[in-house]
Structures are given as C-alpha cells and as structure tokens.
Amino acid sequence: MRTIKLTVEYDFPVEEVWYALTDKEALSEWLMPCNIEPVKGHKFQFKTKPYPGFNGIIDCEVLEVVEHEKLSFSWSGGSLKDTRVTFILKRIENKTVLNFEHSGFEGIVNTMIIRRILANGWKSKILTVYLPKYLAKK
C-alpha cells in the first residue's frame, strides 16, 4: 500500500520548526485548529470544515516525541482509520530538513471495497455477515 513521503528543507533552525509542529497555537495556524500537546499518549483533535461523509474532525494520539527530532501521531477521520503521521527533523547548520510521512492506508482499501460492493446492490446476508468477519480476523 502506498505511503506519502515528502522531504522539505526550511531555511530556519530546528527549534523554530519544532515549535511550529508542537505548539497548539502555531500548529493551529499553519495546519488546522487543534489542541496538540507534545506528550506521548496525549489525545487531541483537528477540527476543520465538515463536508458530506466527513464530520470535519480528525482524532489523533501522540505516539512518539523526541524533542527537536521526531513527532509522530495517529490520524483517524473521514475514510482514514488509524493512519500515522510522522515528522522527522534533521539539523543542517542553521537549516532544517523535514522528512514527512503519512502511512497506514491499508484500512481504506477494505472500507472502499465494501462500500462499493454494497453501493452496487450486491448486498446479501452472506456478504454483510461474512465480509466483516473475514476482515476482523485479519
């Protein structure tokens, strides 16, 4: 399954980039309104505009914090369930290289296949009972 990987270089020191990632007001300003705290296990939410099929809320939990180096949190909302967002910072003199990753999309394949199968009117008892069972077992 695909993973989103992006590398961006910032002309700013690691401390400033780290602050922008972990301070709730900073992160709310450049990404989305949220209440993050850089503490492992902290649960928080991003809130954005809802649209049909998405209530505008992304539930997250901080999974890993290494100050000035690594921030990772779970990301569940809309079609996404338990995906993982990771920021890794690398200091290069006065600059920062950010390695960004968003992974864990396995779940949406199943969600979308089932949605498609049901939408096509292929609904049957076997299908609705059997499929979830099979997927839960995996």
Added chain:
Amino acid sequence: MSDVFKAIADPTRRKILLMLAEEPNNIGEISDWFEMSRPAVAKHLKILQNASLITIDADDADGRQRNCYAQLEALKEVDEYITELEAYWKSKLKGLNSYLAKKSKK
C-alpha cells in the same frame, strides 16, 4: 443472475477477490493460500475474469506464473484519495515555510 452476482455469490471467490484487491498474485500462490488444487483455483479465476472483476496476465511463452489483478473501481478511488491527500500535505508544508518566515520577521 448477472455474471457479477454469480461471481461473488461464492465465498471462496469473494476471498480471492479481496486477497487480489490487496495485492496481485499468481495461481500457484493462490492455491497454496487456500489449500486448493490449481484447476479448482483456475476455475474460480475464470469466473471472476468473465465478470470483469479481475484481469489475468497474458500467457507467457516461458511458462512463468501469470499474475491476477483485482479490477475494482474501489482501488482507483483509494489511489485518488491518497493522491489528493499528498497534494494537501504538500501545500500545507509549503505553508509552514510561510508561517516560519512570518514568525521570524516579528
């Protein structure tokens, strides 16, 4: 009954379809996985293929294993969704740069 209905009416074929939806695979691997004979698997695959739910690689002269692929629109949807999400992150991470620039001027 339409071909598609017939094709997915069978639990083994639904399992095969879901398996291929996650990853293309060849007949040998599929028969190992389901502990079924190759002719039995080939019959199921033929039915799925006739219903346009999967495609199978054309025959190879050297007899290599032919891969089977799920042909679900759902897979395209997933791919499009992730592509959109990637564009979203790209633009946000660019925005982070503007944010940092604005901050450091203060």
